[in-house]
Amino acid sequence: xxxxxxxxxxxxxxxxxxxxxxxxxxxxxxxxxxxxxxxxxxxxxxxxxxxxxxxxxxxxxxxxxxxxxxxxxxxxxxxxxxxxxxxxxxxxxxxxxxxxxxxxxxxxxxxx
Amino acid sequence: xxxxxxxxxxxxxxxxxxxxxxxxxxxxxxxxxxxxxxxxxxxxxxxxxxxxxxxxxxxxxxxxxxxxxxxxxxxxxxxxxxxxxxxxxxxxxxxxxxxxxxxxxxxxxxxxxxxx
Numbered sequence: 001x002x003x004x005x006x007x008x009x010x011x012x013x014x015x016x017x018x019x020x021x022x023x024x025x026x027x028x029x030x031x032x033x034x035x036x037x038x039x040x041x042x043x044x045x046x047x048x049x050x051x052x053x054x055x056x057x058x059x060x061x062x063x064x065x066x067x068x069x070x071x072x073x074x075x076x077x078x079x080x081x082x083x084x085x086x087x088x089x090x091x092x093x094x095x096x097x098x099x100x101x102x103x104x105x106x107x108x109x110x111x112x
Numbered sequence: 113x114x115x116x117x118x119x120x121x122x123x124x125x126x127x128x129x130x131x132x133x134x135x136x137x138x139x140x141x142x143x144x145x146x147x148x149x150x151x152x153x154x155x156x157x158x159x160x161x162x163x164x165x166x167x168x169x170x171x172x173x174x175x176x177x178x179x180x181x182x183x184x185x186x187x188x189x190x191x192x193x194x195x196x197x198x199x200x201x202x203x204x205x206x207x208x209x210x211x212x213x214x215x216x217x218x219x220x221x222x223x224x225x226x227x228x
Contacts, residue, residue, distance in 0.1 A: 098211025102154030
């Protein structure tokens, strides 16, 4: 079946630290991969996506590369800010279904 | 409106009561999804509409859950005879593309349902 596993949080970092949030997946076929972010009091927002192997999604300084050989889509940012504090969800969409299968979410807290 | 709107934002229901949750998608969006998010978990897919057609209801947990989108715009998720395990945030998302086109899905803020 299809599933997503992401590292447990919370993750607490100091401002300007390097961020990695691990995400691995299990899927049949050729899914698309996503990172969504939920800021306090707001709805889920798409952060970045990749639709095929070796694609790199990027947005707002965040990056993730679709690695088929390791079934991973780790989220990275070189220098986090306090405003990046949020819950991050890794997700996959099985081919041609449109629906999203989410991981359990990782809370990131960035301290000044 | 500018985004996906859900109402009510909060709903407290007594066990056994029926509830109806409303979703107003972004105007013109053909695809509409419902998800259920339990506390501390990621959202789980419930059902998918393409315009007024419900093409996938594989995630509905029981026959107490029913969703409709009669005119291809506003959608309602109805839960009959609510139980405590139905307590969750119910999220609605819409997108301009048909499923499988990887068009961005825009989420509402959700309805938090608490069954007491």
